[in-house]
Amino acid sequence: MEIVDTHAHLDFRAFDGDREAVVARAVEAGLVAIINPGTDLESSRAAVALAERYPHVYAAVGIHPTSAHLLDDEALAELRRLAAHPKVVAIGEIGLDDYWPRVPDRGWRCATPEEQHRAFQAQLDLAADLDLPVIIHDREAHDAVLTLLEAWVRGGEGRRGVLHSFSGDEAMARRAVEMGFYIGITGPVTFKKAEGLRRVVATVPMARLLVETDAPFLTPHPYRGRRNEPAHVRFVVRQIAEVRGVSPETVASQTTRNATTLFSRLRVETFHPPAPMSAGPRS
Numbered sequence: 001m002e003i004v005d006t007h008a009h010l011d012f013r014a015f016d017g018d019r020e021a022v023v024a025r026a027v028e029a030g031l032v033a034i035i036n037p038g039t040d041l042e043s044s045r046a047a048v049a050l051a052e053r054y055p056h057v058y059a060a061v062g063i064h065p066t067s068a069h070l071l072d073d074e075a076l077a078e079l080r081r082l083a084a085h086p087k088v089v090a091i092g093e094i095g096l097d098d099y100w101p102r103v104p105d106r107g108w109r110c111a112t113p114e115e116q117h118r119a120f121q122a123q124l125d126l127a128a129d130l131d132l133p134v135i136i137h138d139r140e141a142h143d144a145v146l147t148l149l150e151a152w153v154r155g156g157e158g159r160r161g162v163l164h165s166f167s168g169d170e171a172m173a174r175r176a177v178e179m180g181f182y183i184g185i186t187g188p189v190t191f192k193k194a195e196g197l198r199r200v201v202a203t204v205p206m207a208r209l210l211v212e213t214d215a216p217f218l219t220p221h222p223y224r225g226r227r228n229e230p231a232h233v234r235f236v237v238r239q240i241a242e243v244r245g246v247s248p249e250t251v252a253s254q255t256t257r258n259a260t261t262l263f264s265r266l267r268v269e270t271f272h273p274p275a276p277m278s279a280g281p282r283s
């Protein structure tokens, strides 16, 4: 199987102790690429550094909505500089988060809805300017995100992206697909109560599905409760295969093709060369 995990935060502290081994396990599990999105400037720089270090790792750069207040002119200029790197495949993760601003006593400064809107729009404009796809974070902000994205897509040619860790319903998925977007599926699709998400998976065109982990978060069954890592994306692949009634290999190859279509800077190398014509049985 050749799988692309289109969303993993390998730069996060959760991987400081064993990053090397985590990447090695991912490669062993059949991953041909991992996209590491940034969540602020420091994380975006770290994502690019990891992409330089590991052949399978690619980066996206962006400011997460909860940190949107950190996006000033200088930060935007640095994102633009970072995005010139050939292994930066997208602007992200960007979007709107309506959950965290409403959590009392959270103990950290979360961007206000107004700050989030401003930063989201500025980074959408940056992506359009650089002709890069966007990786969208949408937590409890479905209508506002869709409305902004629909206006953005109408504003110019080739504007494209993925709704990361999709959490909407079938109607929302249909709107996203109609405007040319991809649907990112994460570990929760394996949870018992995720009937709604599995219905989305059953109805979205296969050509628009992507598989992601959002590691270290959203660990799929049967590892739920532990730290997530890119190798676990295979459980997402298997669940989609079961829902669609196809083989995991079919899901893997189709979603890998989708990833290389959306993220045109992705250079997926095949690490399993085809067997020579005269070869005997393959292991």
Ligand code: NI
Pocket (backbone or CB within 6 Å): 007, 009, 037, 093, 214
């Ligand atoms: Ni994320």
